[in-house]
Amino acid sequence: MFFQTAGIEVSVWVPPLVAFVISFFTSMGGVSGAFLLLPFQMSFLGYVNPSVSSTNQLFNIVAIPSGVYRYYREGRMVWPLTWVVVIGTLPGVFIGAFVRVAYLPDARNFKLFAAGVLLYIGVRMIRDLAQKNAGSADKAASEKRFQELVRNHRKQNDPSKTANQEPLPAITVTHFNLRRLGYTFYGESFDVSFWGIFALSFIVGIVGGIYGIGGGAIIAPFFVTFFRLPVYTIAGAALMGTFITSVAGVTFYQAIAPFYPNLSVAPDWLLGILFGLGGMAGMYLGARCQKFVPARAIKWMLAGIITLTAIKYIAAFFGY
Numbered sequence: 001m002f003f004q005t006a007g008i009e010v011s012v013w014v015p016p017l018v019a020f021v022i023s024f025f026t027s028m029g030g031v032s033g034a035f036l037l038l039p040f041q042m043s044f045l046g047y048v049n050p051s052v053s054s055t056n057q058l059f060n061i062v063a064i065p066s067g068v069y070r071y072y073r074e075g076r077m078v079w080p081l082t083w084v085v086v087i088g089t090l091p092g093v094f095i096g097a098f099v100r101v102a103y104l105p106d107a108r109n110f111k112l113f114a115a116g117v118l119l120y121i122g123v124r125m126i127r128d129l130a131q132k133n134a135g136s137a138d139k140a141a142s143e144k145r146f147q148e149l150v151r152n153h154r155k156q157n158d159p160s161k162t163a164n165q166e167p168l169p170a171i172t173v174t175h176f177n178l179r180r181l182g183y184t185f186y187g188e189s190f191d192v193s194f195w196g197i198f199a200l201s202f203i204v205g206i207v208g209g210i211y212g213i214g215g216g217a218i219i220a221p222f223f224v225t226f227f228r229l230p231v232y233t234i235a236g237a238a239l240m241g242t243f244i245t246s247v248a249g250v251t252f253y254q255a256i257a258p259f260y261p262n263l264s265v266a267p268d269w270l271l272g273i274l275f276g277l278g279g280m281a282g283m284y285l286g287a288r289c290q291k292f293v294p295a296r297a298i299k300w301m302l303a304g305i306i307t308l309t310a311i312k313y314i315a316a317f318f319g320y
Helices: 014-029 034-044 051-073 079-103 107-130 134-155 194-211 216-225 231-259 269-292 295-317
Strands: 172-176 180-185 188-193
Touching: 014 034, 014 051, 014 231, 014 269, 014 295, 034 051, 034 107, 034 295, 051 079, 051 231, 051 269, 079 172, 079 180, 079 194, 079 231, 107 194, 107 216, 107 295, 180 194, 180 231, 188 194, 194 216, 194 231, 216 231, 216 295, 231 269
Parallel strands: none
Antiparallel strands: 172 180, 180 188
16 A cells, blocks of 8 residues: 555555554553654655654554553553643644754654664663662562552452452552652652653653654653652553643644645654554553563563664664
């Protein structure tokens, strides 16, 4: 099938299948998978126009709601964190979209920029995972207790026993103001700076707007490594923030397209929707399965994927 805006030809079943596989794994870490779909489109499909960024964000719009719904049902949405991310990221997305079209239309330069962003995040995550300290040990113990509770739920298949079973832990917000945000999860308390989250979100918005990923692939690892928040609690907020900012990004790219008649800026709607449909199924299943997968394994998965993608981009830039 030929996609006119993208200028590529590919079988109609390929986009949803690839998006399903990627989103199933990445959604466990609060990442839509758009940061991996972009190199797939550029390197394997040959879609290198600036509109690949807006098409990637269109994928987010279609795919993410299913994952957010699942996290919401299980009581693992930190809504105050979500709204701070959205408010901080939105203005950055518009700036990033403009920078992408005006200053990084060349695919080669864009790949080097993307590689620098991803490599920093990946190395930072790997270094954090490799460190052994008391704080990480306490957090690991908490996550282990959560895993044990989940396994007990899986074993309790008799509906008559469900009433006596300890419920799966949900997130409880303890305070939220213009200075601090705090919540509890399975006996552990977490407290972060409002303005720290806001500043990070603004920067991520700019980078995400340029890269066309909504920012989830960047902000989720930062929450885990810099703010020391458990991956079980930030995944829903990161995905929801990515969804809102992707709506803004697609709208902006579509609006500025007439001002760049010689560039392909607006998204390829059919291709983006096909990716999104596969991602929708993958994210729902990934969000549902997340609680059965050790948090450390999810973090290593994210770190490995991000770092390898960055290395591939750097190699492509230098012609290897």
